[in-house]
Amino acid sequence: MKQNYNLLLADDDEDDCAFFKEALDELLLPVSLVTVNDGVQLMDFLSDKSAENLPDILFLDLNMPRKNGFECLTEIKEIVRLQKLPVIIFSTSLDMNIVDTVYEKGALYYIRKPGDFSKLKKVIGNALAITAENNFEQPVKEQFILQP
Numbered sequence: 001m002k003q004n005y006n007l008l009l010a011d012d013d014e015d016d017c018a019f020f021k022e023a024l025d026e027l028l029l030p031v032s033l034v035t036v037n038d039g040v041q042l043m044d045f046l047s048d049k050s051a052e053n054l055p056d057i058l059f060l061d062l063n064m065p066r067k068n069g070f071e072c073l074t075e076i077k078e079i080v081r082l083q084k085l086p087v088i089i090f091s092t093s094l095d096m097n098i099v100d101t102v103y104e105k106g107a108l109y110y111i112r113k114p115g116d117f118s119k120l121k122k123v124i125g126n127a128l129a130i131t132a133e134n135n136f137e138q139p140v141k142e143q144f145i146l147q148p
Contacts, residue, residue, distance in 0.1 A: 005031045005128065008055035010042040010072065011090065012064045016113060020059070020090075023121040029128060039067025043075060046082060054082070057131060059090040060107075062098065070101070077106045086136045088127055094145075103144050108136065110145045119148035 007024070011017050017035045024031055034055070036042045042064075046054065058076075062069035069089065076082045086108045091098075094112040102110060109127060114120050127146050138144075 005029070005056040007031050007033045007057050007059065008042075008045070009033060009035045009059045009090070010037075010039065010064065010069070011035065011059070011061040012037050013061070016061070019117060019120055020124065023117065023124050026121055027125050029125070031128070038064045039069065039072045041066075042072050043067065046076070046079075046085075050081075054085055056086070057108075057128070057136075058085055058087045059111075060087050062089060062091040062093065062102075070105075073102060073105050073107060084136075086131060088131070088146075099145060103138075103141055106138065107144075108138050112145070112147075114148050116148075123148040 089110045
């Protein structure tokens, strides 16, 4: 892993954001985390960044107010300077139609939010390690869903 990863979490659930931050803190990884609470905030945040200042990885919840994760993912992949931004879907749902859709739209990985904190820590750690190992490239479909 490189020196320090800048992570962005787009999630409207304050508890999920707090657990995510706590899991990162306990993993003792060289990361910094910024959170936004809806899709409009996310797209505003990304539009303010130059290509060099974009986050290294975006963890994107699908069910958000004002603009949902599908809409954000679609926009991100349509904006040239954002197209290479690695997006990991981070959602409570595990509907295979949704999984197929976000895979086709270019998401890097799909994580179903675990209810258990130790599993959350494990899956976040795994996601960061495997993303770096694979040079931020989308895997084959069979390896798209990350499990704790």
